[in-house]
Amino acid sequence: xxxxxxxxxxxxxxxxxxxxxxxxxxxxxxxxxxxxxxxxxxxxxxxxxxxxxxxxxxxxxxxxxxxxxxxxxxxxxxxxxxxxxxxxxxxxxxxxxxxxxxxxxxxxxxxxxxxxxxxxxxxxxxxxxxxxxxxxxxxxxxxxxxxxxxxxxxxxxxxxxxxxxxxxxxxxxxxxxxxxxxxxxxxxxxxxxxxxxxxxxxxxxxxxxxxxxxxxxxxxxxxxxxxxxxxxxxxxxxxxxxxxxxxxxxxxxxxxxxxxxxxxxxxxxxxxxxxxxxxxxxxxxxxxxxxxxxxxxxxxxxxxxxxxxxxxxxxxxxxxxxxxxxxxxxxxxxxxxxxxxxxxxxxxxxxxxxxxxxxxxxxxxxxxxxxxxxxxxxxxxxxxxxxxxxxxxxxxxxxxxxxxxxxxxxxxxxxxxxxxxxxxxxxxxxxxxxxxxxxxxxxxxxxxxxxxxxxxxxxxxxxxxxxxxxxxxxxxxxxxxxxxxxxxxxxxxxxxxxxxxxxxxxxxxxxxxxxxxxxxxxxxxxxx
Amino acid sequence: xxxxxxxxxxxxxxxxxxxxxxxxxxxxxxxxxxxxxxxxxxxxxxxxxxxxxxxxxxxxxxxxxxxxxxxxxxxxxxxxxxxxxxxxxxxxxxxxxxxxxxxxxxxxxxxxxxxxxxxxxxx
Numbered sequence: 001x002x003x004x005x006x007x008x009x010x011x012x013x014x015x016x017x018x019x020x021x022x023x024x025x026x027x028x029x030x031x032x033x034x035x036x037x038x039x040x041x042x043x044x045x046x047x048x049x050x051x052x053x054x055x056x057x058x059x060x061x062x063x064x065x066x067x068x069x070x071x072x073x074x075x076x077x078x079x080x081x082x083x084x085x086x087x088x089x090x091x092x093x094x095x096x097x098x099x100x101x102x103x104x105x106x107x108x109x110x111x112x113x114x115x116x117x118x119x120x121x122x123x124x125x126x127x128x129x130x131x132x133x134x135x136x137x138x139x140x141x142x143x144x145x146x147x148x149x150x151x152x153x154x155x156x157x158x159x160x161x162x163x164x165x166x167x168x169x170x171x172x173x174x175x176x177x178x179x180x181x182x183x184x185x186x187x188x189x190x191x192x193x194x195x196x197x198x199x200x201x202x203x204x205x206x207x208x209x210x211x212x213x214x215x216x217x218x219x220x221x222x223x224x225x226x227x228x229x230x231x232x233x234x235x236x237x238x239x240x241x242x243x244x245x246x247x248x249x250x251x252x253x254x255x256x257x258x259x260x261x262x263x264x265x266x267x268x269x270x271x272x273x274x275x276x277x278x279x280x281x282x283x284x285x286x287x288x289x290x291x292x293x294x295x296x297x298x299x300x301x302x303x304x305x306x307x308x309x310x311x312x313x314x315x316x317x318x319x320x321x322x323x324x325x326x327x328x329x330x331x332x333x334x335x336x337x338x339x340x341x342x343x344x345x346x347x348x349x350x351x352x353x354x355x356x357x358x359x360x361x362x363x364x365x366x367x368x369x370x371x372x373x374x375x376x377x378x379x380x381x382x383x384x385x386x387x388x389x390x391x392x393x394x395x396x397x398x399x400x401x402x403x404x405x406x407x408x409x410x411x412x413x414x415x416x417x418x419x420x421x422x423x424x425x426x427x428x429x430x431x432x433x434x435x436x437x438x439x440x441x442x443x444x445x446x447x448x449x450x451x452x453x454x455x456x457x458x459x460x461x462x463x464x465x466x467x468x469x470x471x472x473x474x475x476x477x478x479x480x481x482x483x484x485x486x487x488x489x490x491x492x493x494x495x496x497x498x499x500x501x502x503x504x505x506x507x508x509x510x511x512x513x514x515x516x517x518x519x520x521x522x523x524x525x526x527x528x
Numbered sequence: 529x530x531x532x533x534x535x536x537x538x539x540x541x542x543x544x545x546x547x548x549x550x551x552x553x554x555x556x557x558x559x560x561x562x563x564x565x566x567x568x569x570x571x572x573x574x575x576x577x578x579x580x581x582x583x584x585x586x587x588x589x590x591x592x593x594x595x596x597x598x599x600x601x602x603x604x605x606x607x608x609x610x611x612x613x614x615x616x617x618x619x620x621x622x623x624x625x626x627x628x629x630x631x632x633x634x635x636x637x638x639x640x641x642x643x644x645x646x647x648x649x650x651x
Contacts, residue, residue, distance in 0.1 A: 039549030048549070049572035051628065105626040115629065122577050122615055123625040142551055164551055189590045194570035195549050228571035228590045236634045254634060280631040287630030289614035290573060294588035297607060 004163065004170035007387035008034040008138070009379035010372070011159055011174035013145045013200060016045030017361065018341025019180030020128035021094065021368030022375070026178070027135035029376035034172050035137050036161060038144035038460060039195050041129050045182050046317050046342070047361065048125040049192030050231070051288050055349075055362035056095045056117045057088050064088055071359070075320075075351020076486035076497060078213070078504055083348035086328060090366035102127040118287070119361065121192075143170060144460035147395025148177060148203045148337070156207055156336035157391035164457045175379025175386035176336045178371045179204055179323065180364075183316035183342035184471045186420050187413060190221055190230045190312040191290075198316065200343040201474075202467035204323045206394045209332040210508040212324035212345040212518065214471075215478035215489040216352045218426045219318030220261065222253060225268070225308035227294040232257075233357065234284055234291055237276040241306055243268050258490070261311055261423040270306040313421050318356035319488060320346040321475065324506055324518075329374035330367050336378060338371035340364070347504055352487015396510065397445070397470070398452045398462035407451035409458065412465035415444045420472045429479055430492040438476040442513075445469045449511065474507040481505055481515040529569040530586050531596045534608070535560050537583035544575040544584060566592055573611050580618070582609025 010026040012019045015037030023035040037044050057067040068084045095116045098104040104127055106114040132139065142164040149158040149171070158173035184198030201211060221230035235253035240260060242248055248269060251259040263269050276284065281303060285292060295302045316322055323332055323339040325348070330338045341364040346355040349363055379386055393399070398409070419437045420426055448469055454462040482505055484498035485491050504518040530552055533544070540559030549572065554564035563569075571590045585602055587593055602608050609618075616624040 039551070040547050043547045043572070043574040043578075044549040049570075049574055053633075105623045107626055107629045109629075118628060118630065120615065120625045120628055122574065122617070123623060141546070189570055192549075192570065192572045192574075194568070224588075226590060227588045229588065233633050234631075237631070276631070283629060283631040285614075286624070286627045288628075289611065289624060293573060293611060296610070297588045 004168055006034060006170065006172045008032050008172055008174045009387070010176050010178065010375045011036070011172045012178045012180060012372070013159060014045075014180030014182060014341065014343065015039065015041030015139070015141070016180060016182055016341060016364065017047050017125065017128065018343070018364040018368035019178070020125070020132055021365050022178040022180055022340050022372030023132050023137040024128070024135045025369045025372035026376040027132075027137050029373050031376035031379055033137045034140065034174070035132060036140040036143045036145060036159070036172065038142070038199075040141045041132065041139050042125045044195050046192045046196060047364070048121045050290070051118065051120045052361040053118045053358035054095060054116070055088065055091055055358040057092070059089070059092060071350060071353050074487065075353035077502060078347050078351030078487065080348045083328070087349050087362050087366040090369055091362040094365040094369060098124070098127070102131055140170070145181070145199065145203065146459050146463050147393045147399060148207050149173065149391035150207055150394045151389045151391050154208060154334070156334055157389050158387070159203070160393055162457055162460055164460070167456055173387045173389070173391060175382045176338065176375035178338045178340055178375050179343045180340045180368060180371070181343045183319065183322060184468060185315045185317045186313055186417055186468055186472075188313040188421060189228050190223070190314050190317070191228050193314065193317050196317050196342070197464035198467040198471035199464055200339065201323055202463070202470045203394070204332060204334070204337060204339065205470060205508055205510055206396055207334045207337060209334045209337060210324045210506050211321060211474050212504050212506050213347040213352065213478070214316070214321035214474040214507050215482045215505060216347070216487050217316045217319040217321045217475040218429065218488055219314040219354050219356065220257065220311040220423070220427055221314050221318065222257070222260070222309055223312050224294045225310045228312075229290060229294050230312050230314065231288055231291045234273065234288065235271065237280060238271050238273045239275065240309070241270040241272070243270060245306065257311070258428060260309070261427045264311060265424060268308050271309045272304070272306050273302045276303060311423065311427070313426065314356070315420070316471065317342055318354045318360070320350045320352060320355045321478070322346065328370065330371035331374060338375050340367040340371035352489055354488055395463070397449045397466035398454070399459065401453040402450050404451045406453050407448060409452060409454055409462040409465040412444060412448045412452055412469060416441065416465070416468045416472050419444075420468075420475070428492060429490060431480060432493070434476050434480050438473065438480065441469060441473045441476065445473060446511075470510060473513045477513045477515050478505045478507045529566055529571055529589060529592055530563055530575065530584065531593055532585035532599055532602070533561055533563060534583040534599055537581045537608070539581045539583070541580065543578050543580065547578045548575050576609070576611045577615060577617060579609070579612065582612065
């Protein structure tokens with residue numbers, strides 16, 4: 001089968017909100033844009049299947065100050081005020097564009113004004129697709145990227161991938177690439193997250209980029225047992241119980257989630273949303289119809305009956321680690337490569353606390369906008385021939401095996417999951433468990449690097465398996481480096497925050513993983 | 529997971545084949561899509577949202593059921609097309625987004641506000 005060979009000024013990898021905004025803004029800046037997604041722009045990713053609050057704050061100094069201060073301490077003072085202010089400004093503008101350009105049907109408050117602080121995923125992303133098409137973006141659905149292309153100077157010059165529905169390889173040569181491939185939830189079946197396998201982080205690392213904040217990768221969400229619907233927020237109205245019906249003391253959706261994790265190691269945990277009155281119940285149904293799907297379809301009344309719950313890993317989707325950015329334009333340390341949304345670290349606005357919900361949504365639209373605009377500028381500066389530079393594939397593990405019998409991707413996925421999903425390893429962290437897990441992951445990587453391989457459309461699965469292995473190693477290497485508790489990263493063996501570790505941790509490397517404190521100051525209003 | 533493509537209801541528009549983010553469906557020889565890779569289904573319900581014929585059913589279980597549920601029973605219980613109806617997609621319906629005003633939710637620290645404006649949805 002012949003390869004599809006395309007050129008563009010800007011290639012965007014990923015069709016969630018960050019990728020959609022990047023593509024639209026690059027096109028509006030005059031670039032010829034191709035967006036590729038492993039699924040479908042409109043349904044792919046953690047946002048489309050869910051609903052999300054948005055960090056939309058009126059440009060009033062007092063309100064902005066409160067918004068910026070609200071998570072600063074929870075994030076271990078690793079967020080940055082200048083980034084926060086910029087994200088608040090950009091998010092405000094983009095949400096207003098959603099109302100005015102995309103005619104998003106925001107609810108209207110009693111004062112007659114639209115309430116622009118939340119988005120329903122399907123509606124939001126359907127409209128983003130329409131806008132991208134109107135902007136002239138060429139969209140390739142079901143076309144996972146399998147590797148970046150780099151020019152002889154090491155600058156990123158496009159990407160290669162596979163069109164699943166056509167079983168045909170493709171190549172897009174471009175002046176600049178935006179990675180908006182999402183975080184990594186390790187195929188945990190958390191709502192909408194199975195497309196988020198950390199592919200972009202692997203591609204970026206292969207081209208020479210670094211990660212940041214990978215220790216902030218132990219987010220777990222509450223879901224009814226055996227289901228996918230991870231909508232933790234409403235559980236603030238719940239009480240948690242042992243199987244015998246007695247209250248599980250200390251358990252809660254926010255601060256008491258680790259209590260649930262600990263209990264789940266030895267027993268089933270039950271729940272009832274028994275602190276919601278009639279009005280709250282009605283509002284829940286209107287705000288998040290999908291929250292009720294598991295209940296309505298299994299004949300459970302969650303307000304009256306006990307139902308078993310579980311915790312599903314959300315890794316760096318809700319955790320804040322990701323590709324390290326080198327500027328407000330969402331550039332990375334590799335020329336021509338930009339990162340946006342959950343693929344990038346969200347430490348600039350969340351520090352080490354979860355970006356889940358409103359902050360990630362704001363980050364996706366802001367970083368997507370900046371990355372798209374900067375990629376367009378970069379491509380324009382390179383000139384017309386930039387898409388015809390000589391370029392070679394940068395991919396390694398899962399694509400170019402070095403030796404031996406073929407290893408199937410499923411084996412790698414399951415081996416990584418065994419080290420990353422269990423609560424006692426990733427959630428309830430202790431050096432004595434993290435170190436052997438990292439050693440196991442190093443072995444998994446070494447073997448995968450030699451022998452993981454697949455054909456045709458399965459290549460993308462092999463690459464996702466490799467990406468998960470790489471992701472997990474940066475996570476645990478960073479978690480072992482941070483010998484303290486900060487943000488969501490809680491170490492049982494180092495339960496306190498250490499003022500001497502008030503810095504971000506950068507990580508990287510493939511065959512040899514490394515970590516290092518990030519030099520430079522973080523602009524915060526208050527220090528720890 | 530996706531359990532049912534109703535042969536009786538399906539209008540062979542291929543919408544589900546197109547929109548499924550994990551590529552679960554294949555084109556069927558007679559136009560009715562096939563559930564070709566059920567284990568890849570991430571139980572996100574997006575195919576149901578897009579199905580104009582209420583022909584799909586995604587069971588909330590993230591693993592396959594021992595046997596697919598009974599279609600007539602699901603129809604009787606109003607479960608076929610229920611998600612699409614709830615988000616207000618389909619001709620003549622009010623978009624659910626217009627009504628999506630959620631309950632007050634706790635701040636990040638965990639305290640539920642006593643009387644804050646009920647205008648936040650978070651995931």
